[in-house]
Amino acid sequence: xxxxxxxxxxxxxxxxxxxxxxxxxxxxFSKIIEYVDKISEIEEExxxxxxxxRDIKKLTHKEEIENFQSIQKxxxxxxxxxxxxxxxxxxxxx
Amino acid sequence: MMKISDVKDRIDKEGIVxxxxxxxxxxxxxxxxxxxxxxxxxxxxxQAEKLSDEGNNDKPLYGVPVAxxxxxxxxxxxxxxxxxxxxxxxxxxxxxxIEKLKKAGAIIIGKTNMDEFAMGTSNExxxxxxxxxxxxxxxxxxxxxxxxxxxxxxxxxxxxxGSDTGGSVRQPAAFTGTYGLKxxxxxxxxxxxxxxxxxxxxxGPITNSMDDLVSLYSVITxxxxxxxxxxxxxxxxxxxxxxxxxxxxxxxxxxxxxxxINIKIKEDYYKILKNLQKKGHKLVELDFDKxxxxxPIYQIIAPAEASSNLARxxxxxxxxxxxxxxxxEELVSxxxxxxxxxxxxxxxxxxxxxxxxxxxxxYYKKALIARKMIKKELESKFDSVDIIxxxxxxxxxxxxxxxxxxxxxxxxxxxxxxxxxxxxxPALSIPLYKTGDFYxxxxxxxxxxxxxxxxxxxxxxxxxxxxxx
Numbered sequence: 001x002x003x004x005x006x007x008x009x010x011x012x013x014x015x016x017x018x019x020x021x022x023x024x025x026x027x028x029f030s031k032i033i034e035y036v037d038k039i040s041e042i043e044e045e046x047x048x049x050x051x052x053x054r055d056i057k058k059l060t061h062k063e064e065i066e067n068f069q070s071i072q073k074x075x076x077x078x079x080x081x082x083x084x085x086x087x088x089x090x091x092x093x094x
Numbered sequence: 095m096m097k098i099s100d101v102k103d104r105i106d107k108e109g110i111v112x113x114x115x116x117x118x119x120x121x122x123x124x125x126x127x128x129x130x131x132x133x134x135x136x137x138x139x140x141q142a143e144k145l146s147d148e149g150n151n152d153k154p155l156y157g158v159p160v161a162x163x164x165x166x167x168x169x170x171x172x173x174x175x176x177x178x179x180x181x182x183x184x185x186x187x188x189x190x191x192i193e194k195l196k197k198a199g200a201i202i203i204g205k206t207n208m209d210e211f212a213m214g215t216s217n218e219x220x221x222x223x224x225x226x227x228x229x230x231x232x233x234x235x236x237x238x239x240x241x242x243x244x245x246x247x248x249x250x251x252x253x254x255x256g257s258d259t260g261g262s263v264r265q266p267a268a269f270t271g272t273y274g275l276k277x278x279x280x281x282x283x284x285x286x287x288x289x290x291x292x293x294x295x296x297x298g299p300i301t302n303s304m305d306d307l308v309s310l311y312s313v314i315t316x317x318x319x320x321x322x323x324x325x326x327x328x329x330x331x332x333x334x335x336x337x338x339x340x341x342x343x344x345x346x347x348x349x350x351x352x353x354x355i356n357i358k359i360k361e362d363y364y365k366i367l368k369n370l371q372k373k374g375h376k377l378v379e380l381d382f383d384k385x386x387x388x389x390p391i392y393q394i395i396a397p398a399e400a401s402s403n404l405a406r407x408x409x410x411x412x413x414x415x416x417x418x419x420x421x422x423e424e425l426v427s428x429x430x431x432x433x434x435x436x437x438x439x440x441x442x443x444x445x446x447x448x449x450x451x452x453x454x455x456x457y458y459k460k461a462l463i464a465r466k467m468i469k470k471e472l473e474s475k476f477d478s479v480d481i482i483x484x485x486x487x488x489x490x491x492x493x494x495x496x497x498x499x500x501x502x503x504x505x506x507x508x509x510x511x512x513x514x515x516x517x518x519x520p521a522l523s524i525p526l527y528k529t530g531d532f533y534x535x536x537x538x539x540x541x542x543x544x545x546x547x548x549x550x551x552x553x554x555x556x557x558x559x560x561x562x563x
Binding site: 005008009010012013014015016017018021024025028029031032033035036037038039040041042044076077078079088089 | 184186187384386387389390391393394401405408409410411412415423424426427428430431434436439440442443444446447448450456457460461463464467501502505
């Protein structure tokens with residue numbers, strides 16, 4: 001893995017690795033990629049790829065309009081509430 | 095050895111509430127395996143009292159205590175997924191399997207330890223310490239559902255639920271001498287299961303007997319409108335499984351057994367096949383020319399899906415958060431570094447890489463094509479056989495700490511279990527014979543939605559070996 005691609009990967013995975021972690025993961029990563037490179041030996045047959053184990057084409061359900069029952073249902077999904085407000089962790093913003 | 099029938103006998107004599115109290119007390123005093131992360135004491139007793147008042151003991155799992163892997167949502171209980179990033183997260187809802195268990199009268203006793211986000215084969219990658227194998231506490235119980243397997247093998251509960259993405263129910267079942275099932279993909283709802291690799295994950299039971307495995311399976315299966323990958327599939331009549339007259343054609347992949355397999359595992363595998371042959375079943379030798387690609391394909395697809403599924407854990411809306419950061423990017427990246435363990439970071443790195451521009455065609459897309467080839471090849475075998483039998487694992491349990499740095503050893507030990515996940519097929523691990531402290535095991539894999547054949551043959555295997563002692 002080149003230095004440029006490590007930098008790119010770190011940005012993509014959004015994990016702030018320490019120097020020591022980076023060195024270790026680089027070695028592990030190389031071993032794993034060398035191992036999985038084996039699939040390059042497979043000659044591709046003329047078939048579509050398989051995104052899921054049952055070859056399901058449409059996984060969406062029908063959109064059905066339901067009458068909205070209760071705002072309490074939304075509130076119940078949140079662990080912390082202050083009166084009728086949902087309490088969420090403070091987000092810094094830019 | 096704790097079974098559902100033992101618990102039900104005790105409930106008949108003593109009532110549900112004393113039994114539930116006694117199970118909880120036993121766990122508190124005797125869970126030296128670190129199998130439980132949290133007990134559901136108050137609610138379990140409350141539920142037991144409610145059931146006792148209702149007096150309706152016709153429910154199939156009336157009063158049966160069940161342990162649940164900590165990546166399955168139980169309302170108002172923590173759901174850590176074995177990770178620091180969710181160490182204080184409390185689930186606001188029940189997974190569908192939990193609703194089904196409760197409707198059947200089961201009591202959710204507690205949440206079990208696991209490899210972080212279900213990534214691991216030894217339960218050494220939990221943020222809350224490794225689980226110890228009840229058969230020998232210096233050894234691993236397998237993973238990632240190690241806590242669930244240990245809770246059953248250690249006779250703390252009669253049954254538990256785990257999740258299986260590449261073998262994480264079957265392999266710990268094999269390592270702990272218990273029974274483990276990965277159902278056909280789509281049999282069991284994944285609503286409320288924290289996704290690792292969504293196209294591979296399935297929830298499955300871990301038990302001490304075939305009877306208990308079938309009981310738990312029959313309760314948790316079924317179409318769920320909250321999980322569009324579930325199927326509306328008729329559940330076979332499970333009442334006539336034990337005295338099976340049907341003679342099966344059992345496929346064996348001899349070439350897979352040339353690899354580095356523990357000699358005792360190989361011996362016992364051939365022994366059980368010979369015994370099944372004596373009972374009238376036919377053995378059919380099969381080729382599987384793509385066996386060397388099974389693990390590489392999985393180690394591309396699973397991390398790729400995981401890297402996407404784990405992107406949600408960023409400290410912004412819920413979970414652990416690194417305080418004192420100066421920007422959104424810093425908050426997210428430092429939180430994820432603080433919250434994720436080494437194995438999770440490794441898989442996110444690999445998964446993101448194989449999906450990234452310039453590499454996705456070479457790795458991810460190629461793996462998806464190869465996956466279809468594997469599935470086609472496996473399914474074609476069922477034109478000539480009913481069931482495919484392999485050992486569940488190539489190796490017996492190893493000591494805690496012995497293999498944790500040997501990544502490829504860990505990955506390759508999923509050789510026999512991965513094909514069922516890649517193809518969505520059902521597979522059942524059954525303990526065979528004792529060897530030292532441990533058991534050897536056999537895995538039976540069936541065609542899609544043919545769990546009934548696995549159960550019928552599974553009962554025969556149990557009868558031949560005498561079952562778990």
